[in-house]
Amino acid sequence: MAEQHIIDAIANGQKSADAVLARRKIARANRAAAIAKHTSPIRFNVQMSGFAQPAVGFVDTAHQTTGFLIAAGDSWFDYFDRDILEQLKEHYGYTVRSAAHAGDRIEAMVEHDSQLYKLQECLEEVLDQGAVPQAVLISGGGNDIAGKEFGMLLNSKDSVIAGWNDEMIDGLINQRLKAAYTAMLSGVNQLCKSSSLGKVLPVLIHGYDYPVPDGRGVLGLWPLPGPWLQPGFNEKRFGDLQQNTDAMHDLIDRFNAMLQTLPQLADFANVRHVDLRNTLSTKLADDAYQQVWGNELHPNENGFPLIADKFATALSNL
Template identity: 45%
Template sequence: MSFGKDDKHAVQRGRRQAEEIINERNNDMAGVSIQKSYLLDSPPDVPRHKRDALGPKRPNGTLIAEGDSWFDYPRSDILTILGDRFGFEIETVARRGDKVEEMAYSKGQLYGFTQRIEAVIRRGDAPRAVLLSGGGNDIAGPELAYILDHADSPTPGLNKAVLEGVINERLRHSYLTIITALTSVCEERVGRRLPILVHGYDYAVPDGRGFMGGWGPLPGPWLEPSFREKGYSPGQARRRLVRELIDSFNYMLENLTSSTTMSHVIYVNLRNSLNNDPSEYKKWWANELHPTPSGFLLVASRFAEAIKRGDNAT
């Protein structure tokens, strides 16, 4: 797959952003010396029984993550499980609620990402892989209403032109920009490309459930209000349209990562990981957008498998 003019512009934008961040970090660190008055005579120690209670040192390397609520969810998320259950050390700048556009075009997460890489290198380690999660906040919530045509209109369903613009232009270019920026930072700081894992979510159920009943740090619901606004009754029509939306997003990511220039980028297909059968789905889906702890465990296992595949991707 070859890149078009807009794709190439997104790649160039990502490289410029990485260069700007690297220059900022180099300037921030230039001439900085640690104040001797703050140096420790010996590092502080933790009693052995306290260390033993936390288990052995995590043996599977360090992951650096940037993303949204699938990486930053209260109590249990993909990163927490990859650390606790699969033995990875985790460095993360993920923030629930962030959009891919924000990750791509504002430099906050990229600056923090660069700091995390530097911290890992200073410890004498090299990151094993980079994990990137995003897109749900770009197509759910109020944004979904703009993609849906009214149920009583001549063309009910997902508006093909709007969907094309959102998925295959806006999100594609955002992903190209952030992937290129992350790749460039890794090449500069680590001296080589690192595997970058991306994913496209699973088939959510638009049943109107938000986080903890619709309050707290992630209130929701994110899907049902738009369907109700556009005249869609609860049932299979809503589920079918969510499936089409998730498929479109996954097809974009799969296509994007098939480019020879993206050989280090691993697409993790999470579709059909979580059962969304009407009689079973609440066991796996905590609300409209997020898995239960059991669901996150299934998803994290898919990531663990992909991380292993990624060892040979660069």
């Protein structure tokens, strides 16, 4: 039986989804009234390739796609013009409707309804075109771990218990983030089941790749975000980049281990974990890792395509 805080998180996710649906019911009624007043509303459908049995009534139009995706998440889905979703659109032919917003925490995505509400809008947009999303993509957790409080996860190098504070990490990953992800997944499934689909969609989640905490932020320019990791290591007197990179390897493994438990829950048999680890280099010699990493947290124009390919493979295997 699931732990009580997981049961509570599932209920909270469903409650958030119900609140979103109530708000969207009003919004859709207002929109329908506005369209009814219009003298010549536009009606259209889309042609989709790559589906063995397209929806009845589809007509050929200029718009073609290999499939629809809807997404919520952080900067791995919302990073200039090079993120994972942009790669899936440009190089794999998907049409993506996204609620993702750089800097958002997974906790905030569901607690404040912001992304959950926008995700419902995305779902409605696809369904209103007579199509069915192939999957829901979710990216989150990085902003909950990295940032100003990152140093709190570390015991000082000078301490007899130097290194990761296991109790802090367990509380963050296996309690807070697990509960947040559980609520988010529960909310997403509730939205899908309450739609005209009447069923859940495949949901893909991921746990990032191993970063190098080298002190680089976005474009290396203030006031853009970053660095997120090196300041915490410096605060606790850890100055060796290789050792710090190895430490991040361990932390990312712990995060992925938690995510891999979610599809095992009865409520989330539709969830798939996309393992992105070891996709990007962390080789420090000659700064080789900088060929694929733009900064401490984000791949660059060479790295994002490699990450997106993992998602494309996962989508093709659904």
